[in-house]
Amino acid sequence: MMKKSRGISRRIDSCRIDEGYCLICGEFSRLTEDHVPPKGAIVLTAVEQKLVTEIYGSNLDPSLKGVKGKRGSTFKTICSNCNNYHLGKNDNEVARLFKDLNHKLLHHIKSANSYSNILSIEVDALKFCRAMVGHVLAATSSKECLKKPLPSPHFDSLRRFVLGDDNAISETHDLYYWYYPFRRHFSARLVGFHNKGHNASLSCLNFFPLAFLITPKNEGIFPVQAKRLELHDKRMYIEVSARNIGFAQFPFCALDGNVFMVLNDDQCITSYPSAKVNL
Template structure:
């Protein structure tokens, strides 16, 4: 029994719950499933989830069996109101629209290998897009967070207020970045501390094809060189398709170099991947 239990992802201990504290509004009650990535933005398939700390360079089949879900990656951490009104609805619809347009343009880009351009772009409603992405970041974690009454924190409080409708909540506290993410694996990491060249910054991540999205502390961000800042008054989303950025597509899980260090709670950093890949 001991050897068998070690072959199953620890994620199994962080998924089962019926009632708890909603990770956005903080109210106690019945919890509902939030799909991460949101439905409509990707093709929903059977997936397995693991903690990122159980993976080896994002390679599946390393001896730890993931927790299966027949219809995409789900997290039971939000109340019905926050799930449907603040995270989903028109906000998720905007993510789906942008991802479908980006996917189409990416296919066209690679069908023209001699193209002199290294950037593709689509129109975006930045507030709707970012509100949904940040909502899913807050939701995609361990249910152990729902079992205790939430405490006030300077990093997460503004994110919650923004998701709940305060358009100006992040002005003085956070920045957002995005870049091309050419992978079928989905990554959600709620709280990463990354150290690089003397700078320590907290960040949160949601990566799924075709975009990696990162939230970080204002004026402290550590991000890939080819990333673009996502401003809430943006009307166009522009992605750098240069092959020089590909080694950094999985940032901050691309491998540490020099004096870089990373600190995280494995239960709040999850990778999911289509079964069989």
Template sequence: MHTEIVRGHCLICGTYGRLTWDHVPPQGSITITKVEQVHLTEVMGVDPVPVKGVKSPNGSKFKTICKACNSNHLGANDQEVARVYKELTSLVANHFAYASNHLDYVSLPFDAVRFCRAMIGHILSATSVDECKREPVETPYFTPLQNFVMGDNFAIGNTHDLYCWFYPHRHHLSAKMFAFKNRRNICTISVLSFFPLAFSITEKGKGIYPSGATKVELTDDRLYVNLSSGHFPYSGFPFTHLSDDQMILMSTAQAIVSYPIKE
């Protein structure tokens, strides 16, 4: 999806130097396969998808962060992401095999800080290398997220809200930033979604999210996920039908859809 680059500004710490590849979704949380990548703007509202994307032999990846951030801030916390996704996959399979004996919710132990730090870091990295060519500047949306990924547990408490919901789809979606309007509320949002869970970041107190979403607090020790099928039509958010006054605005390079493909 992106031009080749060797050195640039890390999109987490801002340091200029050699950049490394970051897999999004992270390795360990999915089985890495050959994928075909397209921009979300190329496929929204189109079915079947006629666009020929860019193929990658080993998953969707972005060369936008430095080795230190990749290892210390993401890699060190990716084990929690992998554990959550594997345990949730098992719970989902069990739920739908014996749905009559279960409530709509499933839950599992959850280290919210480690999980969110890794997921937010991968969202920051999933974009065009063109962003690495520019001097970093402070912004009210991204700077607190960067500080949180680098270890400040209190950086986003007054600036962002976090949500998760069941994601029953085969394709992966990473949208670093987009604006969404719903019933006069306009909110900046980031999303990283891959089976069986979607994760989103919103501006504090302005959250727009699909029905079935659960708010995540950094003090949580359990993750609750609503598996009710009534929420399935909205689970691909923002890859969903717009209605009434709903509008979406995004940069093409910041919203990527990856489809696992067979050899």
């Protein structure tokens, strides 16, 4: 266990261990580093990482330094089999989709003849979702690998889905996506969100130009521009306008009235390029 360093993000307190319980298959094994966001979907550059609670909320320390990552943000929480097989064989679909989406988005921005704000992108939804859910499960502190995962109504079916059960989440979860026009990355393994009397357990992975959200089946809380992604879908339709842009970083957006969330800060991480950017 590393000693907490004064003036630097508590992201550095994450255990650095070589062996532990894989957060996908649950087996005790040597652990490997998973890139979140996945490599191939973004350009791997030097980043700084913080806990979401260190950049979002009250009593923030603007002088707090982020933990540096030379080639993106990584999480040493899953075994090599889950990393290389269950995620690796599906990550190519994430990389292809983001490359296609970025190309179409650039053309849309540059073209004076764009007649619609909706971009249509081909997708193998099963492969795409299996990879994205896997990275959501992996994006947390290595401290969670010190103990065998306990049964969980939120995570159990997600794990089975990543491991190959196509029907594991059909009765338990919904998946949503929307346009995310920011360079800051967010990953949240679990957030409890309360919206005017309704509670939901949420997980997300947001990185330019798309946000991905996991919610309970038919009980989710999500921004109005979000579209549900079905596992049999062949295309995604992404509205790349500024409509409701204040909620594009959901769930880490402005909260008002009877709306609040609870979270374990080790499970909610943000990263951003080391060079100064507009957030």
